[in-house]
Amino acid sequence: MKKKGYHLRFRLNGEENSLDIEAGISALELIRDIFELKGTKEGCGIGECGACTVVVDGKAVNACLMFAAQLDGRDVLTVEGLGIGDRLHPIQQSFVERHAVQCGFCTPGILMSTHALLAENANPNRAEIVKAVAGNLCRCTGYQNIIGAIDAAAHRLSKEK
Ligand code: FES
Ligand code: FES
Known part of the structure; x- marks a missing residue:
């Protein structure tokens, strides 16, 4: 049976998009498979690891848990939209x-959680940083350098204002 389609309009990394999609696909499939933005990762696929984190209307969300159709009319930022031209975003530079x-x-995913945090709270304390990235699992770093980088990014961004 042919799957029902859906017409989607949304903004992705600053560009307006209008396209037909299958109604049941996830936001993660839309971003990775249709737009071929591979920076957004698929880890667990069930909302546990945060590898698929993107920013939707300023909030960090797990793209694997959203239907693409839920992005209709919304503004989506992925890691590909963070930098400006060849320049890294200050958060990336701090990392x-x-x-x-x-x-x-x-x-x-951690960069996107950080972006959402710092847009809402320019001067987070350590507990607030830890809470903001609690849904992002890292198997390598032990988190200390990540927390330090987020703190450094907050200082860097506040100096740029
Ligand atoms: S892929 Fe793990 S939370 Fe989405
Ligand atoms: S999983 Fe975080 S750097 Fe490897």
Whole structure:
């Protein structure tokens, strides 16, 4: 049986999009398979690991748990939309400088959780940082450098204002 379609309009990394999709596909499939933005990772596929984290209307969400159709009319940011041209976003720069990346599988999701955190709270304390990335699992770093990088990014961004 042919699956029902859905017409989707949404903004992705600053660009308006209008396309027909299968109604049952996830936001993660839309981003990775249709738009071929492979920075958003699929880890568990069930909302446990945070590898698929993207920012929707300013909030960090697990793309594996959303239907693509739920993005209708919304504004989506993925890791590919963070940098400006060839320049890394200040959050990315802090992750590099603080050695907060090892294998990198978790990194895009953590960057997006960080982006949502700092947009809402420019000066988070350690507990707030830990809470913001609690849904992002990292099997490599032990988290200390990630937390340090997020703190450094907050300072860097506040100086740029
Ligand atoms: S792939 Fe979405 S939370 Fe793990
Ligand atoms: S850097 Fe490898 S999972 Fe986080």
